[in-house]
Amino acid sequence: MTLGAGLLAAEAENPLIPHAYELIVGGFAFLVVFVVVGKILTPRIQKTLEERTEAIEGGIKKAAEAQAEAQRTLEDYRAKLNEARHEAARMREEAREQAAQIKAELREEAQAEARRLIEAAHAQIEADRRQAFTQLRAELGRLSTELASRIVGESLEDETRQSRVVDRFLDELESAGEAAVR
Template sequence: MTLAASLFTVASEEGNNPLLPHTYELVVGGLAFFVVVIVVGKILVPRIQKTLAERTAAIEGGIERAEKAQAEAQSTLESYKEELAKARHDAARLTAEAREQAAQIKAELREEAQAEARRLIEAAHAQIEADRQQAFVQLRSEIGRLSVDLAGRIVGESLEDQARQSRIIDRFLDELDDQSRERVGS
């Protein structure tokens, strides 16, 4: 016989079976099991579920807050992009306006400078004409004086009479003018 079989026979003879628990142990063990199941089921499980629900809510709330923050950041980014595009557009418009104003100012300054140049040229021409007329008058009087002196020497009489001198000079200069016109016309 084997050892296990011999122990079983010995224990059954004594009435104490090591594999079968005593009845009071089964009752106490069953009551303890039910107490533990009730304590765990009624107290611990709701607390665990509550903690899990709170963690789930916190995680879902964090995700929602992150999504909201991301959406807000995205909308802010879009608004910044729009403002940047608007600012670039405004800058381009202002640059174009400044260029137009600069061109207009340049044109106005050029016109003013040209007008001033024309005025100065006209004033210079007028001054030159006045100087030429004055030189012509001085030259005419000098030619007249020299002609009278020369004519007086040739004729041998004095031509000191002012009226006579004036008529001779005018007639002489008129003859010179006529001769010069004939030469230019030929």
Template sequence: MIRAATILAAEKNNPLIPHTYELVVGIFSFAVVVLVVGKILVPRIQKTLEERTDAIEGGLKRAEETQAKAQEAYEDYQAQLKEARHEASRLREQAREEGAQIIAQMREEAQAEARRIVAAAQTQIEAERQSALASLRGEVGAMSVELAGRVVGESLTDDARQSRVVDRFLEELEGRARSQEQITS
């Protein structure tokens, strides 16, 4: 009996088995904590998590939109750059063509000016030649009249006679010069 009494006393003071009032208080406290956490904290935590998810997804969407806009701007830039290069190439080609036209026009003008200068020089040379021939005729005529007068021994003062003698002499000289030119050519 002592033994049964000790077992009973030991069962009453068993530290592993809680007292009934502790069990009731513990269950009530657990229920309050579950309600508080389940009804108040969990919705707030879920709301915060949803806000963060929305913020992250919104940030990703904004980043994708910004990246799409940047890609579009880059493509526009590339298209404009390509167009600008094409335009520059076209302008260079046009400038080359205009340069060639200007050079050709200047060359034609220079050749026309050269022809005009040559023609003017030939005209001037011909005029000077005719002047020199006339002057030479006069001098040769005077010398030939004087020489003929000395050879003949009479004075050739008659102008008509003098003119005929000079013309005949000059024609003979020109005929000889032409025949020598034909022989050499």
């Protein structure tokens, strides 16, 4: 055998080296798969990857927006809470002031009522004293007239005379009382 024939025989017998028709069919199949994958599947895969990327980025963006909104809401809540606390403190202070004012007004009213009652009591006492003094003066005048009638021995029933005698007697009595006090 010649060297060329031996080489062909060796080629035919070598299972690792494919036949030429298999290489052509395999190359053609590879080109068909490459074209199908390159023209049909790759754009679809790219489109799916882009959609997923957009969905993920959109989700991340929405999550960031939601977190920012939650942060704004929390800040608003804290601001309103602080405002409510300040308002409550202001209202407590106003209530204390109003309570103090009402207490002062009630105290003034009670003091005014007490003064009015005391003045009314003084007026009543003064009126009672005058009435007692008038009654005492009348009784004293009657008794002194009766006593003077007994001493003088004549009747002093005349109203005018009796009034003059009683008034003179009481005036002398008052003068003597005032002189004794001084």
